[in-house]
Amino acid sequence: MKKLRIPARSRPTLLATLAAFTVLGIGTTASAQNFPITPQQRAIAQQTAQNGIPLSELVATAPDEYTVKPGDTLWAISRLYLKSPWRWPELWGMNLGEIANPHRIYPGQVLYLDKTGGRARLTTRRGTGMPDGTIKLSPRTRYESLSGMALPTLNPSLIEPFLAEPIVVDEDTLKVAPRIVAGNDDRVLLARGDRAYARGETGSPVVEVPGPIKQFRIFRNATPLKDPATGEILGYEAQYLGRATLQRGESTVTQLTDGKEVTNVVPATIDIVAAREEMRAGDRLLSEPPRPMQSYVPRAPTQQVVDGRIVSVYGNAVQFAAQNQVVAINKGLRDGIESGQVLAILKNGAVIVDKTNDAKETLKLPNERIGLLMVFRPFDKVSYALVLEISDTPKAGDLLVNP
Structure with a gap:
């Protein structure tokens, strides 16, 4: 069988489909899977398809092989591999050669981590690269699972009620x-x-x-x-x-x-x-307003600096927020906040009196990062956001900054 030599910069990189996700206010899973890809997503993907992700962006425990399971979410899988899981367009870009629609990943698919050349590539099949740079091509079957099996990024039930x-x-x-x-x-x-x-x-x-x-x-x-x-x-x-x-x-x-x-x-x-x-x-x-299809592409804000705060925790007389709980924040459309933007939560350090010396100075304890949240429903001056992960208990008044 004749070997086909493909220049390294133009090889399909076949990375896993983890760029974007869709949560529907109402509709079918099938329509979610056909949600269009934005030009910005595709541009990032095309660039990353050539370059991959620096190894420094991987978490230390990133598995070499992972089988997607029922009940998985794209956010959870991204956290297995990336220190910044909202950088999904780049992870999808590494799979651009194989999967055209980044809204599809299914239970049973196996993800393989390739770390050759100082760059990370997450593929849906084992690499077959030859030592001299030649790629061996073999016949294979392409198939798609039922659309209803496609993984959501987060459990849709966490957000859907808040769309209305x-x-x-x-x-x-x-x-x-x-x-x-x-x-x-x-x-x-x-x-x-x-x-x-x-x-x-x-x-x-x-x-x-x-x-x-x-x-x-x-x-x-x-x-x-x-x-x-x-x-x-x-x-x-x-x-x-x-x-x-x-x-x-x-x-x-x-x-x-x-x-x-x-x-x-x-x-x-x-x-x-x-x-x-x-x-x-x-x-x-x-x-009852119409429920439009909502597309969320988790990403850092485009603003250089975000200086926000948690206004309240949704629910009657609830003071502290738990993971997967909804909070209102003091930033909205007028501040450039958009659906899908991810913000870091900082615990607002307390002001204390130093009782260890006679001066009794007033001290401000440092702000500590305690979690992440994602905006999913912005209004003019305020937005609703979902708490994605926490290491402490967020509450009203805690600070929000770029992740």
């Missing part, structure tokens, strides 16, 4: 939203399966519109989110209670009462189709 449930609004949004006025059969507390009645504010009745049945999300309260550094009110976090569908819009009815015609408003009829907490009269309705 919590919402940051301005001060007046909930005040002018339609409200529940009564439950069926004089019910005071409403749960899934109950019928209720709602009314819009003056001049904005709840009406039926052509097309699919109108969906509402139901909220209560609007807790201010205050910047720990400046005291600015960044927005109001509405408490998500559940969802409802509109069955009949508002109308009016005219009746004769004591010989006089009296016109009364007939409130809209809604059915509660999902409930996180019990609902009651006075709770507010906001139209």
Whole structure:
């Protein structure tokens, strides 16, 4: 069999597909696998396909061989190999020659780590390079597993609820939203399966519109989110209670009462189709927005310096954040924050009095890095982020910087 010599700089490098991932607010796994690749991702990949990753970027315990298992996530696999796991476009780039779509990696695939030439390459098959630089080509079968088996980057259930449930609004949004006025059969507390009645504010009745049945999300309260550094009110976090569908819009009815015609408003009829907490009269309705496909490419921020803080931990009366928990941060779209950006969490060192000498000086303990988080839903002045990993317990007021 004749050997085919391929210049080293143009060989396919076949590295594992770990660049990007897609979390859907709604939709199928198949559509997630076909999510387009951005020009920036492809440009990074093409550059890395030629160069590989410096060995210094690998963790010391990076395995030479790893078999992808059900339940794995791309973030977890990236952490096996990279000190900076958000540098996935580069890791995908090393596999550019074999897998065209970086959103696909499946259980059962075996990853092999090649560390020749001072560069790291993660391949999906064992290397067959010859000592003289010749590559031996052999016939092989290409196949794809079912799309539903493709690994997510993170467990989608960690993020999906937050694509629709919590919402940051301005001060007046909930005040002018339609409200529940009564439950069926004089019910005071409403749960899934109950019928209720709602009314819009003056001049904005709840009406039926052509097309699919109108969906509402139901909220209560609007807790201010205050910047720990400046005291600015960044927005109001509405408490998500559940969802409802509109069955009949508002109308009016005219009746004769004591010989006089009296016109009364007939409130809209809604059915509660999902409930996180019990609902009651006075709770507010906001139209269900469309859930667009969300593409997250974990990466460091483009800004040279990010100086942010954790505003709050999502949940009732929760002070400290755990791994895989959601927090609000004081940076948003106006600050250039985008979905997928990864930030390091610094524990804000305490200010103490030095009691070891007579001067009783005031000291500021150093800030310590205690974890990473990833932004997944930015608003104008505030964003929601998922805590990816921690070595201590983050809390409101902790600092956020470039990773």
